[in-house]
């Protein structure tokens with residue numbers, strides 16, 4: 001038995017305004033007669049004249065438009081098949097619908113994980129997005145990684161997306177003359193200079209990439225390396241050389257970022273004059289466009305302007321292929337212009353590493369919460385990044401505090417969590433990912449069991465009438481799914497927009513997102529709760545449902561009787577049905 005509710009868009013739609021319904025009200029679709037909950041469902045739509053309820057046919061049992069559904073594998077996907085990766089399939093079967101992982105996982109790829117087998121191990125371990133950081137490595141190196149991830153997707157049926165992260169025009173150290181790291185001791189004097197040193201380079205010397213460095217610093221300034229992992233005090237200036245005494249010893253890593261503090265405040269005048277996107281970044285962006293990466297993350301974003309600028313550049317250059325732009329929130333300016341930056345972007349990253357060097361550390365948690373909340377309200381995917389499992393760079397188990405930090409990000413319902421050094425150059429990249437995955441699944445389950453969902457007000461984000469209809473449909477579908485304890489939400493979406501609107505509601509059940517292109521499928525892999533499948537569509541919703549049910553049933557991913565709520569962006573309707 002299936003029930004459907006269809007939204008008939010008036011032909012004069014652009015001139016209408018949508019009647020506003022109380023968003024958190026449960027009376028939109030009063031549900032009555034629920035004697036055996038899942039078996040007998042009666043929905044009485046009670047909306048205005050815009051809404052027209054139709055009761056649709058039940059699916060004829062055993063109907064299959066793809067007789068050979070059972071033999072479709074993750075790798076051989078014809079026009080009638082469905083594409084989902086083996087890991088998702090295994091997770092679904094193992095955990096059941098409701099316990100699949102909702103939070104997405106990003107791994108920074110570096111020397112520890114750039115091999116094909118290492119990348120495959122991460123994909124098997126649940127990596128949804130591979131991040132390459134253009135601060136490090138050559139373009140050839142990154143190209144090889146991209147090629148390997150693409151091959152992994154093609155050969156093994158994964159949908160791992162690629163995120164390219166720009167270097168940004170931050171002030172940073174040089175490459176340590178080939179050494180992997182350099183140890184500093186308390187009280188040692190080090191020289192920071194724009195001078196090019198010969199080989200072998202003199203002891204305790206560091207190159208700085210910014211010509212005005214010696215001019216800008218003052219004796220007495222505090223120099224923070226890598227957000228405060230190592231600290232120095234400026235003691236003397238000799239021409240281009242700046243002598244500094246180590247006050248907090250630690251390990252210097254190649255290209256580590258440098259920040260200056262004076263009398264307890266960040267010295268930011270010089271940063272304000274540097275462009276957000278440097279000439280090297282533009283070349284990297286051209287490279288990313290040519291390689292067809294899925295996301296470009298922009299470092300040290302200060303305003304919405306630069307995001308708009310980049311988006312129009314991508315639109316002109318990328319010839320129809322969409323690349324999502326992620327704004328990294330890691331500077332004081334990014335916090336000042338938070339809302340306009342998030343609005344302009346396709347997503348945001350709480351880049352806690354540099355953020356913690358620019359604002360007092362104790363302000364980072366509240367900044368994180370604000371950014372995550374704002375992104376969720378504006379329906380933009382949000383990533384929490386840096387030091388989530390930092391100790392696992394060296395040790396095989398995380399600290400309790402790290403587990404608590406991961407839990408907090410999951411509890412805030414961020415879309416994605418990111419590993420940096422843990423996966424790029426750590427000793428236990430796969431273990432770190434496994435910890436992230438198990439903690440995430442456990443916290444999500446606990447949270448659902450406790451039913452302690454915070455009530456979040458979701459403002460309308462769409463400006464067009466059609467967008468408002470889609471939002472209302474998705475909000476209602478998610479509410480129905482929660483109230484009826486549905487097993488899954490199904491969304492048929494060409495652009496991915498309806499899927500993101502469902503994700504925004506953070507419903508109790510997972511969202512199966514069916515889309516026609518591999519690029520949209522990869523992009524959806526960043527968003528909370530979405531299980532993206534690739535499927536070719538019919539125009540007819542019933543035909544799509546029939547096809548999906550038989551394909552998924554044949555693979556043991558759903559079974560007769562499961563309760564599914566389905567929405568589609570081709571046909572504005574909500575369907576409530578048991579899998580035949």
Ligand SMILES: Nc1ncnc2c1ncn2[C@@H]1O[C@H](COP(=O)(O)OP(=O)(O)O)[C@@H](O)[C@H]1O
Nearest residue numbers: 108109110111133135136137253420421424425
């Ligand atoms: N492509 C790469 N080549 C070499 N080392 C890398 C690469 N990507 C990352 N790393 C190493 O992993 C560390 C953590 O990565 P990430 O957090 O992305 O960079 P950063 O520390 O510069 O912000 C880097 O400091 C660097 O040592």
Ligand SMILES: C=C(OP(=O)(O)O)C(=O)O
Nearest residue numbers: 330351352353354385386
């Ligand atoms: C993710 C971050 O950026 P990057 O690793 O590029 O410095 C950060 O600063 O936290």
Ligand SMILES: [K+]
Nearest residue numbers: 135165166167
């Ligand atoms: K970067």
Ligand SMILES: [Mg+2]
Nearest residue numbers: 330351353354
């Ligand atoms: Mg950063």
